[in-house]
Amino acid sequence: MAQTSIIFRLELNHQQVSFGDVAAAISKAGGDITSIDVIRSGQDSSIRDITVDLADKDEAKIVDALKKLNGTQLINVSDRTFLVHLGGKITVQPTLPIKNRDDLSKVYTPGVARVCTAIHENPKKAYSLTIKRNTVAVITDGTAVLGLGDIGPYAAAPVMEGKAMLFKQLAGVDAFPICLNTKDTEEIIRTIKAISPIFGGINLEDISSPRCFEIESRLAEELDVPVFHDDQHGTAVVVIAGLLNALKVVGKRIENIRVVVNGIGAAGVSICKMLLEAGVTRLVPVDREGAIVRRGEYAHPMWQWLADQPQVENTTGTLQEVIQEADVFIGVSQGRLLKEEDVKRMAPKSIVFAMANPEPEIMPEEALPHVSVYATGRSDFPNQINNVLVFPGIFRGALDCRARRINEPMKLAASRAIASVVSESELNDHYIIPSIFNEAVVTQVRKAVIEAAIITGVSRRIPPDFR
Numbered sequence: 350m351a352q353t354s355i356i357f358r359l360e361l362n363h364q365q366v367s368f369g370d371v372a373a374a375i376s377k378a379g380g381d382i383t384s385i386d387v388i389r390s391g392q393d394s395s396i397r398d399i400t401v402d403l404a405d406k407d408e409a410k411i412v413d414a415l416k417k418l419n420g421t422q423l424i425n426v427s428d429r430t431f432l433v434h435l436g437g438k439i440t441v442q443p444t445l446p447i448k449n450r451d452d453l454s455k456v457y458t459p460g461v462a463r464v465c466t467a468i469h470e471n472p473k474k475a476y477s478l479t480i481k482r483n484t485v486a487v488i489t490d491g492t493a494v495l496g497l498g499d500i501g502p503y504a505a506a507p508v509m510e511g512k513a514m515l516f517k518q519l520a521g522v523d524a525f526p527i528c529l530n531t532k533d534t535e536e537i538i539r540t541i542k543a544i545s546p547i548f549g550g551i552n553l554e555d556i557s558s559p560r561c562f563e564i565e566s567r568l569a570e571e572l573d574v575p576v577f578h579d580d581q582h583g584t585a586v587v588v589i590a591g592l593l594n595a596l597k598v599v600g601k602r603i604e605n606i607r608v609v610v611n612g613i614g615a616a617g618v619s620i621c622k623m624l625l626e627a628g629v630t631r632l633v634p635v636d637r638e639g640a641i642v643r644r645g646e647y648a649h650p651m652w653q654w655l656a657d658q659p660q661v662e663n664t665t666g667t668l669q670e671v672i673q674e675a676d677v678f679i680g681v682s683q684g685r686l687l688k689e690e691d692v693k694r695m696a697p698k699s700i701v702f703a704m705a706n707p708e709p710e711i712m713p714e715e716a717l718p719h720v721s722v723y724a725t726g727r728s729d730f731p732n733q734i735n736n737v738l739v740f741p742g743i744f745r746g747a748l749d750c751r752a753r754r755i756n757e758p759m760k761l762a763a764s765r766a767i768a769s770v771v772s773e774s775e776l777n778d779h780y781i782i783p784s785i786f787n788e789a790v791v792t793q794v795r796k797a798v799i800e801a802a803i804i805t806g807v808s809r810r811i812p813p814d815f816r
């Protein structure tokens with residue numbers, strides 16, 4: 350697992366210890382050696398970097414074993430995940446060098462003033478003469494970061510930088526992380542509106558429910574660039590894509606399945622809405638207090654909306670009770686709250702999407718023996734159902750056609766596009782969703798999103814390849 354990969358730098362005295370002894374000690378302490386680099390080699394001793402994946406995440410055991418080994422000196426221990434975060438993960442690059450006064454007078458004063466005046470006279474020129482057309486803000490208040498909860502704006506930054514990296518690498522979108530030091534809904538809305546002129550789109554991230562619903566809908570209403578809460582819609586789009594393909598694998602139809610969604614927060618609400626749009630007729634939304642019941646009364650406006658839907662079951666009970674005979678479990682709640690006995694009681698050929706991060710609702714070793722299709726949100730297990738398959742391509746499309754908003758037809762088109770990247774001949778229980786490294790994902794999502802934006806009248810530009 351990437352997050353438990355450690356590099357041990359060791360000096361080995363050749364008279365006293367062999368590399369085989371070191372490897373055996375690491376293995377006995379629970380580590381799996383994945384690579385070895387010789388840093389320096391001499392007659393009597395050598396220095397080596399040994400990269401180890403920790404099965405039980407306990408690096409102390411290995412440190413202890415190495416310290417006990419005669420002839421071995423532990424010089425340094427470094428966590429590779431922390432190493433890649435040193436100094437942050439993104440940078441801002443100029444598009445051209447400033448080599449002389451002539452260049453300077455064009456990109457800066459006095460030349461720049463004429464460009465400013467042109468935009469002042471025609472604000473649409475911001476799209477051609479500034480970074481706006483290709484720049485997205487990735488904005489959080491740090492209140493629902495992955496499944497870690499309210500860890501604040503400073504601690505949220507590594508996730509936002511990661512999203513920005515993915516935007517750039519996968520779709521060429523310049524994205525900038527913004528971590529707000531406020532949880533106040535009105536202040537968040539006011540701040541985002543105030544900083545919006547430079548951005549061609551707003552990607553809201555890891556803002557807790559229910560505030561995220563009002564923040565997104567107000568901003569979408571009041572701004573003329575797309576506003577997309579990734580945890581709601583990115584997640585729902587990728588879930589529908591995975592479900593369309595998983596249902597093909599198990600040979601079931603969407604209108605016949607019973608679906609339990611656990612965790613009715615940002616992601617859960619949007620998933621439920623999209624499941625209903627996609628044709629699910631039997632839905633059981635579950636949160637901490639148990640199932641949300643049809644015609645029940647709830648203070649949470651989105652839960653009330655769900656309770657008023659005819660497809661929501663009139664079933665009370667805990668997750669452990671309602672999961673019986675479910676065809677599909679979708680978890681966007683918290684890690685390890687589903688047990689082996691629970692998935693055993695699901696309907697035959699069941700589908701489990703355990704998407705909580707960083708730990709899924711149930712680990713593969715417990716689920717796999719009992720379910721037909723198992724997926725998580727993680728990069729280190731097969732079938733990664735993660736919104737990273739969605740936000741790069743959906744924003745690429747929205748920016749290219751200068752969409753005013755990202756609407757329901759654009760989202761559904763994106764789901765179908767992602768699902769279609771896995772061909773019928775490739776489809777199987779371990780491959781229901783394409784890899785994020787499959788370049789067809791962004792290409793297909795972009796195309797589908799632009800087509801849907803044009804058809805629904807929200808595009809303000811026809812990209813050259815669509816003319």
Ligand SMILES: NC(=O)C1=CN([C@@H]2O[C@H](COP(=O)(O)OP(=O)(O)OC[C@H]3O[C@@H](n4cnc5c(N)ncnc54)[C@H](O)[C@@H]3O)[C@@H](O)[C@H]2O)C=CC1
Nearest residue numbers: 495496558612613614615616636637681705706726735736
């Ligand atoms: N794989 C993916 O692409 C994504 C995964 N996620 C994961 O889904 C989880 C939720 O994310 P958000 O919706 O953004 O958070 P959120 O905070 O808006 O919602 C979480 C919901 O889960 C509920 N919950 C917590 N513990 C529960 C329990 N024991 N039983 C039932 N419900 C419980 C909470 O009451 C809340 O309604 C996180 O772990 C997050 O990492 C979220 C977005 C995308």
Ligand SMILES: CC(=O)C(=O)O
Nearest residue numbers: 494495496580706736
């Ligand atoms: C993937 C993601 O956006 C999350 O876990 O919050």
Ligand SMILES: [Mg+2]
Nearest residue numbers: 495554555580
């Ligand atoms: Mg998120």
